[in-house]
Amino acid sequence: MLGESAGTKGEATIEQIGRRRTFTRTLQLAIVLAVVQWPMRHAVQAGADCDIPGRLSLLVDGTFITAYVYAAYRGYKYVRFLNRQRWQAVAAVGAWLVFVAAILDVVEDVKLWSDFGAGACSDLIAGWLTTVMHGIFVVGWLILALCYFATSRFGQQKLHGVELEPPATFSPSLDGGPDHGKLVITCSGGGIRSASFCLGALQHLREEGFYDKASTVIGVSGGGYTAAAFHVLRRAVPDPFAQGSPELARLRRQTRYLLQGGRAVFLAGLSVLFGLIVNLLLIGIVLRSVAWVLGWFLGNQGVIRDVNTEIQVTWRPDGSWSFLALAGGLIAISAAVFVIEKVWDRWARMPDVVRTVLNSVSSVSLRYGVPVAVLLLGVPGGLYLVGQLPGDTGLPSELLALVDPTKQGVASFSALVVVLIGLGRSVWNGLATEGKESSRLRDRLLAFARTKLAPWAGTAIIVLAATIALLRWTGGYATEKDFARDWSVAVILATVALGIKVFTDANRTSLHSFYRERLSRAFLVERKPNGSAAAIDYYKRLRYSEWAKPDQGGPRLVIAGVANVEDADFVPTQRDCVPFVFDSDCIGIIGDRSLPDGGRRRTDDYEREADVLLREVTVPAAMAMSGAALSPLTGRVNGRTRPIRLLLAVLNARLGVWLPNPYWNNHVDDAFPPVTGFFPKLSRYVGSIIDKPGPYRLLREAVGSPSMYDRRIYVTDGGHYDNLGLVEALRRKPAQVIVIDASNDAEDRFSALAEAIATARMDHGIEIDIDPSPMIRGAKERADRAWVYGIATHPKTEDEVENNEDPYRTEIFFVKAVLAGHLDWDLEVYAKRHTDFPRRATSDQFYDEWDFEAYRSLGFALAESLTGHHRVKERLNAP
Structure with a gap:
């Protein structure tokens, strides 16, 4: 409800x-x-x-x-x-x-x-x-x-004796649309590994005519790189990325797309550093402001006093209980409400109105009571325990130097940043290889340290550094009047805060812009009149509403991401996300029947709302959001990344994007129409710039709970919901789906497929009958084959029930990146040299020409083995 x-x-x-x-x-x-x-x-x-x-x-x-x-x-x-x-x-x-x-x-x-x-x-x-x-x-x-x-x-x-507008309506999202009864192709997530594998598969499907026959190609994360590249180039070139083509040759030179060349490395470093500095400045502004007010109050109340350069904490100044009552009063109110409810229920039935009021009082008092108690009791207690006073603190000098503007302070602060970056890298590598079993004790201990100890160590270091800064500044403001009278600090803090608001926002400080540009320059190319291939000008706005449309009989481009939400009203426990789908016609949130109507918007309207300059909802932006695996919020895998959420946010390891909530401003047909005239355009421009996500969104990434009710939603990797794109494909009720899977799930387990099967059943009532056992290698040297066939049965519509008709069914052709059958000799040699082929870790995004060609060639060969089967070819060629 x-x-x-x-x-x-x-x-x-x-x-x-x-x-x-x-x-x-x-x-x-x-x-x-x-x-x-x-x-x-x-x-x-x-x-x-x-x-x-x-x-x-x-x-x-x-x-x-x-x-x-x-x-x-x-x-x-x-x-x-x-x-x-x-x-x-x-x-x-x-x-x-x-x-x-x-x-x-x-x-x-x-x-x-x-x-x-x-x-x-x-x-x-x-x-x-x-x-x-x-x-x-x-x-x-x-x-x-x-x-x-x-x-x-x-x-x-x-x-007036009238009601407000009726509540939201709910209807099935299995609307089919233009894909009903047609062929859909999906390209799975998996970074450059999947992009290479899917490229080979799409090359073969295009040669056989199945790519042009498809009504839609759905890309997820790394598969979206190739899906978008194919789609954009096909608008001008009928055989995109064909063997021997200039664009394929160029792509082979871009397989280290994230850090391709010295300039990219330099820009990557600046992007990380820029966001990190802004984040630390914001943390410093908040801590300094809180310490200023808190220090004055504790000093004024006599709780903290400077006695012969030693700290003295008095919990009952002048023998009064008022300070302790103030510090714990709100929590006491929340506890009292709990007791009242219990006693009332013992003797009588409590009216719902009274219960609602008491619950609201308890919630508000607890929400503000906990931070009040922490600040008023925890800070003096911390100062007392460490004996902190300016000049004689009792703390290690390395920690104190973090908040001192001296050479030692700069060195200590730099060392802290280096340690945090090292922890972040170690943790991410650990998460990327989690699930891979090893018999060696050293490997198991290293994996335990990376996935269990390092995440909490990084968070603990950040919290410790912030606590030391807060204690040190609070002690100074409580005991040193000259320190408290330095009003120039307020001017500096206000100026820095205003500068951050004016010159950047939560999306611009993240790594999204850098990531989006690298993807665009590496994968989105055009054929020049002289026959060469070159990157499409990055500053050319490839509006999704225009460039994702089907063109000249080819398929439309759909990119799958997720919106991170944690509302019990909408998502099951620990799912923490809903699908967010980029389509040329409608864009937005799509899910099961628990989501009300109105989560999708006209794409051209949404583009204007997201950014007046039409930069936020483009083809490269959608590619980057769908591939935003490195983020503090990660949908269904939040359970693994939650311990490092704060670490990732502070280090600016943030690829996700805050976009307008499509449920907002969706009550009219054209909420953001184009404007004409100088002053209307200026007003729209200024309003759009001011309305960009600010520091509050950074806080929601680091420690908050994102909500479907928020004005903005955080969009990240589509693999955080369904890494195959199969669920979205089936929602469209096609007749056939070809699934190209290069997921890095454990060998012979096919967990990505299993999760898609369960999700389709839970969210849409679709039953999938597919048996991946022919792809299981087991004790054999190779699997029997790399593809399987399945059937998805959709729930009956009202008309089907009324007419006693059979339910609608979709054929599934599933091809997986596994070693199967007899491969070309170059692949055989590569497989012997690389024992992890074709399951190279997703954290490794730096391929050379041999790596890229091996995965591309494998995708081509396995897709050929699928369509080469006479029954499969007969089914796919059926009208």
Whole structure:
């Protein structure tokens, strides 16, 4: 039931719940910032040494102003979304009043800032300006509150006796569309290994006419490289990547596509370094800001004091319990609610309304109570345990140097970065080879260290470094007034934060842009008039809505990715993702019947929403997102990568992309129409740039839980859901599917196929009958063959049930990268030299010409063995 976990009992759409959550969370942030200012204002009113708390309060107030302006804007957008015309205009008035109040608030802060230090304490009041500002602020928020209530379901029932729009509808996603009754080809994931193998298979299928006969080619991850390259080149060349062609010769020179040449290596290093520096700057800004406020508060309360250069922590300043009550009060409220529920249920039935209210109180108090307790109790406790004070800390000098701007500090910080990078590389290699068994004790111990110990070691190092910085800065702000009065630090922090917001975003700091460019330059080529092949200009926008269309009778290009979500409303436990499919007509989220309608958008409309310059939803961008295996969020394999999520995020090992949630802004036919005129274009351009994902999305990658209700979703490797593309192919109800599988699953287990079979049954009710036993090598030198035939039976439609017809069936032709039969001599020799052939680790993306040709030739040979069988050829040639 949609939204049931959020307490809506299925009576709201994804966008409605998401907009309400966005508004309430921003409002909660504003309230928290207002509460943080309260002790500072109280200290100013006390009149003693008011300069530090007064100016610190004004700095916090600047953040508070930003938060409540955003909250007012999102409140107005929520009311507008509900499409109540009368209240929409009223909400606009309220939002504008809040904005005017914010301007007056800024003027007041500037005036008060100059007043501090010039005489007596100003009591944070600027005469009539403060009175007017408060009045406008209160009126604006009262209006917004009235609109929020009036447009709620309860408010509509009480005020007008009407209901809001009906909840979302659910219908099967087995719509078939243009692929119904036709042939679909899928190319599996697996990096350059799969790209090479699938290239050979597609070459043979094109020679036999099956590629042109297909209505769609579906690419996943590495298979998407080749699927896209074939599709784009075929628009101009009828026989793309044929033997002896200039584009195939060029591709052989690009088999180290990620780091092909010195310039690519240099750009890769800069991309990693750029994102890493931005990430560390953001972490530093947050830690320094928290330490400043927290240090002043703990010092002001007398919890932390400097006594003869030694730290002294007092949990009950002046013998009062107020500090401990403040630190643990919210957690105590949550515990009290639990007790009340238990006692109430013992003596009477608790009404659902009361239970809902108590659950909300418990959730909010716990959400904010835990960080409050950690900061107010954990930080003083940490300072006490390590004996930290400026100049005499008791901590190892190497750790303290991390937050000191000295040569030793730079060296220690650099050493930390090197250690983290080394851990990250070791962990990734371990994950890439996980599942490969070894009889040697050394290999098993190394695998255990890489997959079990190193992930937590990297996370522990990051947390330890951040903790030391927070303790050190907090201790300085609590005990050193000159340190606390250095207001130039605030200017630097604000300038850096503003610069990060203006000049970059969460997508630009990731490795996606570099990855996308390398894929484009290596695989997307065009035939020149002189007969040579060259990369398509990277700056040419290959819009997916145009370049993925079927052309001259050929197939359409579909690229499969996933949207990472962790909502119990939509995904089973630990699946953590839903399919995100790039199609030339419609793009977006596709899944089982638990997902409501509205998850797909017109591709051309979505392209404009994602980026006004039409750069985010292109063919190379889709290739890169579908191949984004290296990311903090990894869908179904989150269980393996969760321990290193924080490590990957900090190190900028991030290939995923934050895209607009297709469920949002999907209530009109043309939500983002093209604009004309200079000022409309300028407005759209500025709005698109400002709206790019910011630091909050980085936090969601590192430690958060991505949600289907969020305004943006994180799109990564399609193999995180189904590495074969088979489930998406069957959803389209074709008559036949050719599956080209170069997955690196364990030999003779065919786990990628098994997972696809189970997923098709769970998500779409499709039963797949296929037996891969002829491909099992076992104790034999070779498998009997590298392909098998199967049947997928679709659930009956209402018409089939009513007419007592047989269910629709799809034939599956499955070809797998295994050694089978008698191969060409060059492959036989390569296989003897490379014992891991054809299961080379996916982490190894650096092939030479022999590696590339071996996998390409194997794909060609095995596809030939499939279509060479007389029954298979007869079935595939059938109309």
